[in-house]
Amino acid sequence: MKKVSVPARYVDGELNSIRKPHSEVSLLFALAFPDVYEVGMSHLGSQILYKVLNDQSQVACERVYAPWVDMEAAMRQEKLPLFALESQVPVSRFHVIGFSLQYELCYTNVLNMLDLAGIPVRSSQREDSHPLVIAGGPCCFNPEPLAPFIDAFVIGEGEEVVLELGQTLLSYRGIPRLKLLERLASIQGVYVPSLYADKYQDGRYLGLEPIWEGAPRVVRKRVLPSLDGAPYPLRPIVPFVNVVHDRAALEVFRGCTRGCRFCQAGIIYRPVRERQPEEVRAMARELIGATGYDELSLVSLSTADYSHIQQTMERLAQELSPYGVGLSLPSLRVDTFSVELAKQVERVRKSTLTFAPEASTDRLRRVINKGISHEQILEACAAAFKAGWHSLKLYFMIGLPTETDDDIEGIAQLVRDVKRAYGATSTSRRPLALHVSVSNFVPKPHTPFQWEAQDTPGELRRKQGLLSRLLKPLGVKLSTHDPQTSLLEAVLSRGDRRLAPAIERAWLLGARFDAWSDQFRFDLWDQAFRDVGVDPGHYANRQRDKDEVFPWDHIDPRVSRQFLWTERLKALAGEQTPDCRWDACSGCGVCADDVQCRLAPRSEQP
Amino acid sequence: MIVWVRFSKQGPVRYISHLDFARTIERALRRAGVPVEFTQGFNPHMKVSFLDAVPLGMESQAEWAQIRLASPVSLSDMLSRLNTCLPTGIRALEAIQVPEGSRGRVALRAISYQAQVRLSRMPDQGITRLVTQWLSQDAITVKKGENLIDVKGLLLRVDCRYQPEEGKFVMDVTVAGTSVRPEALMKSLDQLCQGCLDMETLEVQKLEVHW
Numbered sequence: 073m074k075k076v077s078v079p080a081r082y083v084d085g086e087l088n089s090i091r092k093p094h095s096e097v098s099l100l101f102a103l104a105f106p107d108v109y110e111v112g113m114s115h116l117g118s119q120i121l122y123k124v125l126n127d128q129s130q131v132a133c134e135r136v137y138a139p140w141v142d143m144e145a146a147m148r149q150e151k152l153p154l155f156a157l158e159s160q161v162p163v164s165r166f167h168v169i170g171f172s173l174q175y176e177l178c179y180t181n182v183l184n185m186l187d188l189a190g191i192p193v194r195s196s197q198r199e200d201s202h203p204l205v206i207a208g209g210p211c212c213f214n215p216e217p218l219a220p221f222i223d224a225f226v227i228g229e230g231e232e233v234v235l236e237l238g239q240t241l242l243s244y245r246g247i248p249r250l251k252l253l254e255r256l257a258s259i260q261g262v263y264v265p266s267l268y269a270d271k272y273q274d275g276r277y278l279g280l281e282p283i284w285e286g287a288p289r290v291v292r293k294r295v296l297p298s299l300d301g302a303p304y305p306l307r308p309i310v311p312f313v314n315v316v317h318d319r320a321a322l323e324v325f326r327g328c329t330r331g332c333r334f335c336q337a338g339i340i341y342r343p344v345r346e347r348q349p350e351e352v353r354a355m356a357r358e359l360i361g362a363t364g365y366d367e368l369s370l371v372s373l374s375t376a377d378y379s380h381i382q383q384t385m386e387r388l389a390q391e392l393s394p395y396g397v398g399l400s401l402p403s404l405r406v407d408t409f410s411v412e413l414a415k416q417v418e419r420v421r422k423s424t425l426t427f428a429p430e431a432s433t434d435r436l437r438r439v440i441n442k443g444i445s446h447e448q449i450l451e452a453c454a455a456a457f458k459a460g461w462h463s464l465k466l467y468f469m470i471g472l473p474t475e476t477d478d479d480i481e482g483i484a485q486l487v488r489d490v491k492r493a494y495g496a497t498s499t500s501r502r503p504l505a506l507h508v509s510v511s512n513f514v515p516k517p518h519t520p521f522q523w524e525a526q527d528t529p530g531e532l533r534r535k536q537g538l539l540s541r542l543l544k545p546l547g548v549k550l551s552t553h554d555p556q557t558s559l560l561e562a563v564l565s566r567g568d569r570r571l572a573p574a575i576e577r578a579w580l581l582g583a584r585f586d587a588w589s590d591q592f593r594f595d596l597w598d599q600a601f602r603d604v605g606v607d608p609g610h611y612a613n614r615q616r617d618k619d620e621v622f623p624w625d626h627i628d629p630r631v632s633r634q635f636l637w638t639e640r641l642k643a644l645a646g647e648q649t650p651d652c653r654w655d656a657c658s659g660c661g662v663c664a665d666d667v668q669c670r671l672a673p674r675s676e677q678p
Numbered sequence: 679m680i681v682w683v684r685f686s687k688q689g690p691v692r693y694i695s696h697l698d699f700a701r702t703i704e705r706a707l708r709r710a711g712v713p714v715e716f717t718q719g720f721n722p723h724m725k726v727s728f729l730d731a732v733p734l735g736m737e738s739q740a741e742w743a744q745i746r747l748a749s750p751v752s753l754s755d756m757l758s759r760l761n762t763c764l765p766t767g768i769r770a771l772e773a774i775q776v777p778e779g780s781r782g783r784v785a786l787r788a789i790s791y792q793a794q795v796r797l798s799r800m801p802d803q804g805i806t807r808l809v810t811q812w813l814s815q816d817a818i819t820v821k822k823g824e825n826l827i828d829v830k831g832l833l834l835r836v837d838c839r840y841q842p843e844e845g846k847f848v849m850d851v852t853v854a855g856t857s858v859r860p861e862a863l864m865k866s867l868d869q870l871c872q873g874c875l876d877m878e879t880l881e882v883q884k885l886e887v888h889w
Contacts, residue, residue: 364705
């Protein structure tokens with residue numbers, strides 16, 4: 073233990089972690105996060121499920137993270153199997169291993185963790201005595217690349233379905249694995265890939281065919297009708313080590329209907345469900361009391377959109393600042409209202425302000441449905457500078473559909489205008505510290521851009537070079553993403569089952585922690601693709617026809633494919649779709665029965 | 679009001695770094711509702727400072743923290759509240775108040791450790807004579823970074839014994855300042871007896887800080 077880096081990653085005993093004697097429970101559930109401790113511990117969803125499962129007296133839920141490369145080497149040398157943090161018991165002795173799949177580049181870690189646990193990586197090789205291997209999270213909205221490795225996927229929000237799954241396991245203990253999988257497939261929102269066969273013609277994907285008559289043709293996502301009374305970890309585990317998000321997280325609402333056309337979260341977490349402001353304040357008090365954190369983050373996909381954001385922030389700041397507790401917002405809209413909110417935040421701490429215009433020109437922002445104008449961006453910046461900020465970060469994406477070099481030049485133009493605004497309005501004597509961060513567009517399933525081709529790595533590199541030359545004389549800091557990493561992300565996110573052998577091959581060749589730039593080895597992936605005969609360009613760089621069968625067609629996010637197609641056409645025409653929270657229904661299809669947009673009653677428009 | 683609190687750090691939490699330990703103490707203070715004073719400015723933080731830091735992986739009975747309080751508290755009440763808010767492995771053992779008028783500054787003079795190690799074999803000359811021989815050298819040199827230094831003058835107290843039932847060699851040692859670690863002392867002893875100690879089994883605990 074003394075030899076590995078950050079040994080605290082592998083020991084529990086953190087405040088609020090839960091240890092139950094295994095002799096007193098009947099179901100052992102290992103919550104697995106396929107990245108290092110510091111990343112996994114920053115994930116709110118895992119903390120929610122940890123609470124939900126451990127609230128059950130007959131269940132013990134423990135955590136396990138991907139061991140860093142030095143620990144993996146030590147474990148393999150000492151023949152030490154992957155163990156759960158709380159009990160230090162090998163994961164292979166648990167009944168269920170549930171992976172949280174937050175991003176595609178963790179897939180090799182999933183295989184590696186199974187292997188370190190001594191569990192066959194392929195479902196078909198597992199026996200009745202092996203744990204059930206399940207997965208949840210946004211990546212499960214296209215589960216196909218991992219289909220041969222995972223026994224069952226959970227589609228959508230896990231709070232309820234994870235308990236139904238546990239109940240089924242307890243009720244049917246001892247029945248053969250195949251029969252158990254059939255029982256699981258009858259739970260709404262559970263997808264058991266081994267009950268389907270994938271069909272192709274001339275290399276074209278034709279869809280899935282159930283091979284068991286009870287398997288549903290379409291698996292519909294699970295969604296909580298309301299957050300009122302929904303389980304929430306008010307006594308979350310407080311890590312010892314400095315994790316990525318080292319603060320108390322309070323989810324003020326779920327879902328987002330802004331309708332940015334590249335955004336998958338904006339589709340799969342619909343509809344919007346807000347928490348009541350009184351509940352938010354009561355939860356905040358309890359969270360700080362139970363954790364001692366010096367920072368409370370109000371989280372959601374776009375917290376400035378919360379109906380009661382202003383008064384909630386004001387009252388929380390009043391209540392918490394005497395204890396040295398600051399507020400923070402994970403993201404800001406680009407407008408003056410958000411700057412006002414940021415001032416509230418900065419009552420306690422002063423930091424860099426981050427805006428995400430995503431695209432540089434008014435035209436391209438209409439394409440992606442990010443309806444803010446050049447003037448509005450400059451207004452927001454001016455407001456921030458007037459309030460004393462001298463450090464600003466701007467987020468953009470390149471490679472968006474319809475993008476031309478004019479749009480790349482647009483980033484430089486915007487930067488010039490922002491700098492001019494600083495000179496005109498700033499109250500600070502310090503020079504403006506401007507940081508431009510540029511990521512590469514990755515087309516995602518279940519978005520209006522799911523039909524689009526991704527720019528090739530060569531083209532992305534050319535655009536990055538162009539941008540770098542344009543920004544150089546402007547004295548701003550530019551950071552970009554590796555185009556090959558983005559290519560892999562695009563391949564895996566829209567892949568079918570033919571990618572599974574490539575993932576397995578890449579893992580065998582040594583690919584690990586692909587999301588970590590210091591660990592990412594595209595050469596291994598390149599070889600893996602060649603070894604198994606997969607053309608990455610077929611998945612990443614190809615535009616699809618309207619009616620092409622997608623590998624994720626059997627997964628239903630409750631938003632219709634027709635809506636996505638209409639949105640795509642509107643994107644190409646540069647037409648906007650307003651947010652249905654404050655405007656007409658856009659007809660996405662998510663609202664039905666008790667699943668509806670739920671705003672907490674409010675007095676004023678944002 | 680200024681108080682000094684002695685914390686212990688034992689079991690798996692010995693693997694957390696000093697910075698993480700300090701943050702854990704601050705969070706416990708907040709949970710326990712201890713009225714700690716804050717610094718002024720844009721980035722206020724608690725006025726808590728530690729006398730020294732135990733190395734990562736070593737257990738300790740003496741992590742002393744100086745805490746400045748905004749209002750007076752009962753020390754016993756503060757300790758019991760803190761202990762309900764601390765994670766397993768960390769305890770608040772005692773608290774002392776700095777007298778009125780003192781600025782609360784102290785200098786660390788010495789640290790007492792207990793080091794335990796299994797024997798890989800009994801040394802030829804026996805334990806007692808080995809220790810006597812080791813201590814009566816003109817200089818006890820240990821490696822410090824790239825250099826060899828003589829630490830004999832820094833050893834304020836050395837008390838060694840053998841526990842035959844566990845096959846363990848135990849050294850209680852008090853060293854001046856922070857520059858000598860018991861690991862280095864054991865290594866020097868191990869060299870003298872040509873590897874009679876199983877250094878892989880070495881466990882060190884920090885017992886007390888003298889100031």
